[in-house]
Amino acid sequence: MIEITGLKLRNPAILAAGIMGTTGVSLARIAWEGAGAVVTKSIGPEPKAGHSNPSMINLGYGFLNAMGLPNPSYPDFSGELEIAKRESEVPVIASIFGGNAHEFAVVADGLIDAGPDAFELNVSCPHAQGYGASIGCDACAVEEIAAAVCDVTELPVWVKLTPNVTDIVSIGKAAQRGGADAIVAINTVRGMAIDIHSGYPVLGNRFGGLSGKAVKPVAIKCVYDLYAALDIPVIGVGGISSWEDAVEMMMAGASAVQIGSAVYDGPEVFRNVADGIEDFISSGGYKDIGDIVGLAHRRT
Numbered sequence: 001m002i003e004i005t006g007l008k009l010r011n012p013a014i015l016a017a018g019i020m021g022t023t024g025v026s027l028a029r030i031a032w033e034g035a036g037a038v039v040t041k042s043i044g045p046e047p048k049a050g051h052s053n054p055s056m057i058n059l060g061y062g063f064l065n066a067m068g069l070p071n072p073s074y075p076d077f078s079g080e081l082e083i084a085k086r087e088s089e090v091p092v093i094a095s096i097f098g099g100n101a102h103e104f105a106v107v108a109d110g111l112i113d114a115g116p117d118a119f120e121l122n123v124s125c126p127h128a129q130g131y132g133a134s135i136g137c138d139a140c141a142v143e144e145i146a147a148a149v150c151d152v153t154e155l156p157v158w159v160k161l162t163p164n165v166t167d168i169v170s171i172g173k174a175a176q177r178g179g180a181d182a183i184v185a186i187n188t189v190r191g192m193a194i195d196i197h198s199g200y201p202v203l204g205n206r207f208g209g210l211s212g213k214a215v216k217p218v219a220i221k222c223v224y225d226l227y228a229a230l231d232i233p234v235i236g237v238g239g240i241s242s243w244e245d246a247v248e249m250m251m252a253g254a255s256a257v258q259i260g261s262a263v264y265d266g267p268e269v270f271r272n273v274a275d276g277i278e279d280f281i282s283s284g285g286y287k288d289i290g291d292i293v294g295l296a297h298r299r300t
């Protein structure tokens with residue numbers, strides 16, 4: 001059992017936003033598979049169809065996606081959130097997005113009655129015009145968005161950051177100033193693939209965000225730097241597919257981890273990661289998870 005931003009989690013392996021998060025039943029399925037908490041697909045103020053296909057490709061060492069924030073909008077998602085809450089015995093976190101602070105607040109406010117346990121503010125989609133990374137690179141905007149959502153809810157507010165910035169710590173500090181209870185790092189790394197036979201970019205949107213094994217070292221460094229600079233917990237995400245990856249992320253400073261791309265290899269990843277962390281703690285002579293969170297900072 002761990003506690004993060006006041007939420008009690010049976011283990012620190014959380015489903016990341018965007019994977020299996022579009023319906024209440026798919027979220028519940030991941031909870032049944034052993035996840036400590038689940039995060040929904042990002043939900044916004046208006047229905048969005050998303051980018052044209054192909055919207056996701058498997059590069060072998062990671063996935064490149066440009067889904068384009070497809071979602072039914074918050075009024076139409078409330079029912080799914082209610083199902084996720086009813087069917088899962090773990091915290092359900094609503095990932096939300098908007099074009100500005102007001103829209104974020106409207107979406108959060110509109111979802112509160114469906115009963116989420118926390119909000120995750122997605123200010124970091126790398127390829128969504130008017131949303132995401134353009135906002136997530138702007139410290140003032142991030143502070144304003146966090147503050148606006150904190151104004152409409154008492155629930156914990158997590159802010160998910162983009163690695164596509166020169167100084168992720170300054171953005172993390174802005175989120176903290178705005179009242180964020182935790183930082184989630186990282187969203188996907190902006191990238192592109194080109195088909196050499198036709199010369200066309202492969203993704204319908206031409207570019208997208210890279211996730212999976214390839215981004216783990218980027219995520220580890222971001223979490224390491226954020227942990228050193230902030231007073232709020234950091235939740236690590238990026239390339240975690242085994243308990244060893246999760247322990248490494250925790251040693252960088254993550255209080256919990258999120259798992260996304262690895263779910264495509266099977267949802268048993270949550271149980272494997274949770275059990276592996278627990279065995280590592282008990283067999284390594286550590287008292288509890290707190291002993292390994294940020295351990296790399298103490299090894300000088």
Ligand code: RRO
Binds near residue numbers: 042067068124187210
């Ligand atoms: O929907 C997407 O294309 C998407 C989102 Br919202 C995000 O936050 N990160 C990402 O890689 N894709």
